[in-house]
Amino acid sequence: xxxxxxxxxxxxxxxxxxxxxxxxxxxxxxxxxxxxxxxxxxxxxxxxxxxxxxxxxxxxxxxxxxxxxxxxxxxxxxxxxxxxxxxxxxxxxxxxxxxxxxxxxxxxxxxxxxxxxxxxxxxxxxxx
Numbered sequence: 001x002x003x004x005x006x007x008x009x010x011x012x013x014x015x016x017x018x019x020x021x022x023x024x025x026x027x028x029x030x031x032x033x034x035x036x037x038x039x040x041x042x043x044x045x046x047x048x049x050x051x052x053x054x055x056x057x058x059x060x061x062x063x064x065x066x067x068x069x070x071x072x073x074x075x076x077x078x079x080x081x082x083x084x085x086x087x088x089x090x091x092x093x094x095x096x097x098x099x100x101x102x103x104x105x106x107x108x109x110x111x112x113x114x115x116x117x118x119x120x121x122x123x124x125x126x127x128x
Contacts, residue, residue, distance in 0.1 A: 002067045005060060008080040012087075019049040019091065040097060045085035048091045055111055060084050070124045079114055086110035117122050 023045045027033060036043040067076055086107045093103030 083114045
């Protein structure tokens with residue numbers, strides 16, 4: 001039974017709720033119920049939330065399989081913490097106006113690297 005990934009899943013869930021509340025509050029303040037209405041700040045906040053929803057659940061699935069395969073606890077903590085840092089950096093970077101594209105690019109490279117590392121670990125364990 002997984003014991004490490006659920007802790008990080010809870011942290012990521014809290015982060016997702018915070019990102020979602022930020023979108024909802026922005027919609028309320030600027031009175032835009034659907035879409036962005038051309039508001040750049042709202043569009044950025046929607047994309048931060050959407051991007052999070054696109055990558056984090058898939059990573060958590062991979063991490064769960066890694067934990068079930070019995071990889072070391074420290075490796076799992078490192079993967080989860082690196083992903084957490086990357087998603088926080090991404091949320092910060094994209095939310096800036098004007099955006100510092102370097103923060104966003106680094107965060108995405110790190111996110112992709114964590115996903116690839118997890119996939120490779122699973123393939124190695126499955127093939128060997």
